[in-house]
Amino acid sequence: MSSTNQAVKSGPRVKAARRKSRPRLLTMLAAAYVGLIVVAAIFAPYLAPYGPNDQDIFNTFASPGGAHLLGTDEVGRDVLSRLIFGARISLIAGLQGVLIAGVFGIGFGVVAGYVGGKFDSVSNTINDNIMSLPGLILAIAFVAVLGPGITNAMIAIGIVFIPRFFRVSRAATMSVRELTFIEGLRALGCTHTRILGRHVIPNILGPLIVEFTVVLSASVLAEASLSFLGLAAQPPTASWGAMLNTAQFHPSFEHLIYPPGIVLALFILSLTLLGDVFADRAAIGRRGGAS
Amino acid sequence: MTHTASAVTTRDPEERAVAPSRSSASWAARRIGSRLVSTLATVVGASFAVFALVDLAPGDVASRIAGDDASPETIERIRLALGLDEPFLERYLSWLLNALQGDLGTSIVTGQEATEMIAHAIPATASLIVLTAILSLILSMVAGLLSAIWSDAALDRIVVTSTSIGLAIPNFWLGLVLVSIFAVQLRMFPAVGYAPMSHGFGTWLSHLILPSVALSGVLAAELTRQLRGSLRDTLREPYIQTARMKGLSNTRIVGKHALKNAAIPMVTVFGVRITQLLGGTVVVERVFSIDGLGNLIVTAVQNRDMEVVVAVVIVFTLMVVVANTLVDLSYGYFNPRVRR
Amino acid sequence: MTSAMEQHGRVASDVPVLEVSDLSVSFASGGEPVRVIDSVSFDVYPGETVGLVGESGSGKSVTCMSATGLIRHVGGRIDAGRIMIDGEDVTRIPSSRWRQIRPKIAATIFQQPIRSLNPAFTVGDQIAESLRVHDKLSRKEAWAEAVRLLDSVKISHAALRARDYPHMMSGGMCQRVMIAMALACRPQLLVADEPTTALDVTVQKGILELLNDLQAELGFGVLYVSHDLEVVREVCDRVIVMYAGQIVEYGEQSDLFEFPKHPYTAGLIASTPSMDSQRHELGFIPGTVPSASDFPSGCRFHPRCTFARESMCTEGTIDLTSFNSSERDVRCVRAGELKLHGGPIS
Numbered sequence: 021m022s023s024t025n026q027a028v029k030s031g032p033r034v035k036a037a038r039r040k041s042r043p044r045l046l047t048m049l050a051a052a053y054v055g056l057i058v059v060a061a062i063f064a065p066y067l068a069p070y071g072p073n074d075q076d077i078f079n080t081f082a083s084p085g086g087a088h089l090l091g092t093d094e095v096g097r098d099v100l101s102r103l104i105f106g107a108r109i110s111l112i113a114g115l116q117g118v119l120i121a122g123v124f125g126i127g128f129g130v131v132a133g134y135v136g137g138k139f140d141s142v143s144n145t146i147n148d149n150i151m152s153l154p155g156l157i158l159a160i161a162f163v164a165v166l167g168p169g170i171t172n173a174m175i176a177i178g179i180v181f182i183p184r185f186f187r188v189s190r191a192a193t194m195s196v197r198e199l200t201f202i203e204g205l206r207a208l209g210c211t212h213t214r215i216l217g218r219h220v221i222p223n224i225l226g227p228l229i230v231e232f233t234v235v236l237s238a239s240v241l242a243e244a245s246l247s248f249l250g251l252a253a254q255p256p257t258a259s260w261g262a263m264l265n266t267a268q269f270h271p272s273f274e275h276l277i278y279p280p281g282i283v284l285a286l287f288i289l290s291l292t293l294l295g296d297v298f299a300d301r302a303a304i305g306r307r308g309g310a311s
Numbered sequence: 312m313t314h315t316a317s318a319v320t321t322r323d324p325e326e327r328a329v330a331p332s333r334s335s336a337s338w339a340a341r342r343i344g345s346r347l348v349s350t351l352a353t354v355v356g357a358s359f360a361v362f363a364l365v366d367l368a369p370g371d372v373a374s375r376i377a378g379d380d381a382s383p384e385t386i387e388r389i390r391l392a393l394g395l396d397e398p399f400l401e402r403y404l405s406w407l408l409n410a411l412q413g414d415l416g417t418s419i420v421t422g423q424e425a426t427e428m429i430a431h432a433i434p435a436t437a438s439l440i441v442l443t444a445i446l447s448l449i450l451s452m453v454a455g456l457l458s459a460i461w462s463d464a465a466l467d468r469i470v471v472t473s474t475s476i477g478l479a480i481p482n483f484w485l486g487l488v489l490v491s492i493f494a495v496q497l498r499m500f501p502a503v504g505y506a507p508m509s510h511g512f513g514t515w516l517s518h519l520i521l522p523s524v525a526l527s528g529v530l531a532a533e534l535t536r537q538l539r540g541s542l543r544d545t546l547r548e549p550y551i552q553t554a555r556m557k558g559l560s561n562t563r564i565v566g567k568h569a570l571k572n573a574a575i576p577m578v579t580v581f582g583v584r585i586t587q588l589l590g591g592t593v594v595v596e597r598v599f600s601i602d603g604l605g606n607l608i609v610t611a612v613q614n615r616d617m618e619v620v621v622a623v624v625i626v627f628t629l630m631v632v633v634a635n636t637l638v639d640l641s642y643g644y645f646n647p648r649v650r651r
Numbered sequence: 652m653t654s655a656m657e658q659h660g661r662v663a664s665d666v667p668v669l670e671v672s673d674l675s676v677s678f679a680s681g682g683e684p685v686r687v688i689d690s691v692s693f694d695v696y697p698g699e700t701v702g703l704v705g706e707s708g709s710g711k712s713v714t715c716m717s718a719t720g721l722i723r724h725v726g727g728r729i730d731a732g733r734i735m736i737d738g739e740d741v742t743r744i745p746s747s748r749w750r751q752i753r754p755k756i757a758a759t760i761f762q763q764p765i766r767s768l769n770p771a772f773t774v775g776d777q778i779a780e781s782l783r784v785h786d787k788l789s790r791k792e793a794w795a796e797a798v799r800l801l802d803s804v805k806i807s808h809a810a811l812r813a814r815d816y817p818h819m820m821s822g823g824m825c826q827r828v829m830i831a832m833a834l835a836c837r838p839q840l841l842v843a844d845e846p847t848t849a850l851d852v853t854v855q856k857g858i859l860e861l862l863n864d865l866q867a868e869l870g871f872g873v874l875y876v877s878h879d880l881e882v883v884r885e886v887c888d889r890v891i892v893m894y895a896g897q898i899v900e901y902g903e904q905s906d907l908f909e910f911p912k913h914p915y916t917a918g919l920i921a922s923t924p925s926m927d928s929q930r931h932e933l934g935f936i937p938g939t940v941p942s943a944s945d946f947p948s949g950c951r952f953h954p955r956c957t958f959a960r961e962s963m964c965t966e967g968t969i970d971l972t973s974f975n976s977s978e979r980d981v982r983c984v985r986a987g988e989l990k991l992h993g994g995p996i997s
Binding site: 146149150152153154155156157158160161163164165168241244245248249250251264267268271272274277278280281284285286288289292293 | 352353356357360361475476478479480481483484487488490491494495496502586587589590591593594597598608609611612613615617620621623624627628631635
């Protein structure tokens with residue numbers, strides 16, 4: 021019986037081994053692309069051939085080529101320059117969203133997981149309820165209250181993503197809390213703060229980093245969506261989402277539609293790929309180091 | 312032909328031990344019942360949250376809602392309309408009472424009843440969601456089944472790559488691209504609008520096909536991934552060997568025996584992603600100028616039409632609950648073991 | 652318990668239900684193909700039960716699966732040899748042909764009955780499926796026949812039970828369902844791959860009795876695979892002992908167990924706990940079954956054999972030879988000289 025089982029099992033096992041060596045190239049490409057976006061964001065003024073808002077009324081809807089590598093939009097602004105400056109918006113917006121979500125989500129989550137009891141069960145139920153609502157809708161509702169604008173939008177998006185960080189950090193904290201060395205530290209007279217800071221937090225970093233990349237890419241997408249709706253980046257700000265907002269009224273001009281979308285999609289794809297890599301590493305680390 | 316002494320063959324001694332339960336209908340009723348209770352709790356919670364946010368945000372509520380360059384008269388009008396002079400709890404409770412009686416408020420802009428605007432918008436959004444779900448299911452089943460039946464390495468890699476790409480493409484951008492290619496250049500489908508079923512099935516479909524494709528990207532990709540993985544696992548189960556022993560064709564083994572079991576995790580994915588789908592209607596309806604709930608809430612936000620905003624949020628919440636209940640019930644079909 | 656064979660008496664002109672000649676099967680797991688069973692030959696006649704025993708990894712399952720055409724689905728390949736079922740050569744027929752005829756000629760019941768049934772469909776549905784697909788019965792007819800089959804395997808309230816799902820049934824009941832499913836198209840050969848290993852002893856008895864009765868009634872041959880010698884002793888007429896992909900001993904059941912000729916057989920007997928054995932301590936065979944890629948030279952059992960002799964047992968190929976009459980084969984160069992302890996086991 022076992023020889024048959026061995027044969028059955030060896031088939032898929034061989035395939036799995038072969039697949040692992042391929043993504044390395046993809047990972048490097050993803051990291052390179054993210055790096056490219058970061059560079060574009062930081063050095064935008066030096067890299068862009070024109071200013072993002074420099075209009076050229078006599079040269080609207082120019083096709084790609086010549087003075088404007090990617091053409092111009094409906095008021096003659098250079099598409100390539102707006103793309104480069106747009107990287108700034110996307111990156112900063114994404115980080116804003118993740119930071120807000122992370123600070124509050126991890127803060128509450130760790131406390132809930134550590135303290136337990138009524139606080140934990142109540143906050144967990146609230147969290148689950150919020151998580152069951154459509155995120156984008158909620159963000160839009162928040163923007164309605166706060167008013168449009170990119171900072172407000174990112175606050176709204178940050179709030180929407182708090183539950184995700186809450187859930188992950190709570191679960192991770194609870195599993196760390198179960199480890200007996202925590203009890204030992206308490207017996208030695210360690211304060212809760214010290215335990216949290218020096219022992220709990222370092223041990224939950226793995227899943228948190230994974231969640232960070234997931235929420236970052238979701239944040240970037242959310243900003244683009246809200247800018248597309250005119251609720252985040254206000255004109256004339258050059259956000260990729262906002263560029264697509266104006267492009268939708270001129271669907272015959274492909275050079276307005278494809279560049280922002282491709283750049284955005286590749287950014288999200290790269291962030292997701294890197295997230296997967298971190299997730300794999302974290303899983304392997306846990307398997308190797310645990311118990 | 313005479314039997315030997317073992318004609319007195321014993322029946323299985325454990326037969327009596329397991330009593331078959333035949334109450335699948337009551338199981339369904341119980342699930343729906345508990346769902347209704349949690350619905351109420353969620354709706355109350357969501358509305359409370361939005362109300363609280365209006366209050367907790369810094370600054371004067373009315374002027375914030377009115378916008379930077381609103382006149383003092385507009386601000387006063389808003390303050391009166393929303394009753395912002397009264398204390399928070401009173402305001403919320405009176406809203407809740409009205410809502411339970413079917414009055415979800417009025418639009419500051421058009422003066423219409425919120426319920427009326429929502430009723431007008433629901434058919435479009437519901438059609439879009441249903442068509443998107445069907446499309447995603449068909450796409451993912453085809454991709455997942457092909458992947459499993461043919462077990463060709465190249466095909467498999469294509470499927471994996473496409474799903475990664477599918478997960479990363481923003482749905483509104485996909486919509487724009489589709490409009491550009493199919494509506495503007497090829498003129499195969501109309502670019503805008505929604506046509507109700509009464510105008511004919513063909514017209515209804517042609518208006519909705521592009522938006523559905525745009526919206527289904529992420530869901531189809533996720534479902535395909537899930538199906539591929541769970542089909543792989545299911546095909547290793549002992550009962551598949553039994554099916555082969557019975558001489559059933561490969562199509563039947565994968566398409567009937569394996570699929571029904573492999574669909575179980577897919578149902579979970581569906582339930583999780585449905586919420587995202589509803590959120591996606593907001594942008595996709597914009598791209599295709601569909602007069603659905605998504606478009607309604609965006610317009611309401613742009614007009615600072617707070618009562619409508621809250622009303623639509625509530626409706627979306629209800630839709631999420633209904634969708635999750637349906638998902639929950641369908642578990643019983645795919646996995647008879649949960650029907651206790 | 653008297654076997655079905657003894658009830659019927661074997662007719663010499665009977666065509667064997669299963670005839671395996673010089674069967675060799677290999678697996679190609681990524682690299683070099685590895686031969687897992689080597690020149691296996693045996694037959695099963697209608698109405699008789701042939702036991703196939705050996706430790707895990709001896710090649711029992713591979714042999715069964717090859718006989719029923721299932722081996723290629725798990726990556727195996729028939730290198731050489733011939734398999735005849737009911738007089739028809741099925742060695743090289745394509746999968747499509749196997750699909751058409753398998754349930755009508757050779758059915759298998761497996762080791763874990765609950766897991767061998769699809770949890771998403773009712774028991775009746777699963778039995779009726781074979782009938783609809785192969786015998787082309789209508790839904791109604793197939794269901795009625797499925798209920799009748801459930802009744803024939805002694806499941807009470809068959810009509811009601813047919814609507815149950817596998818998880819609502821005990822292991823013993825599931826195995827009965829499996830038997831009903833296997834016999835639905837009236838095959839001439841039933842392969843039982845450790846059917847009672849996962850069941851309680853009391854339940855096991857019921858299943859064995861059921862198989863016996865059904866065999867007496869329908870006249871099919873049974874290839875019974877097990878590592879449990881006590882069960883084999885109870886139900887089998889002839890026994891094949893396999894080790895490391897080869898048949899090492901073959902013969903009539905009581906003779907083989909009482910007078911084993913191969914040290915491995917004797918070792919298996921010695922390690923079987925039995926109630927009134929003359930031995931007071933439990934023997935065991937040291938070492939483990941070698942994997943197919945690491946078969947020892949000479950006699951494959953020699954590293955674990957207490958009677959192994961340098962050069963005669965460790966080099967060259969050891970053939971399966973007849974011992975005395977044609978009904979007894981042994982693969983051991985020292986078979987004649989060794990005095991080995993046998994049963995009775997029970």
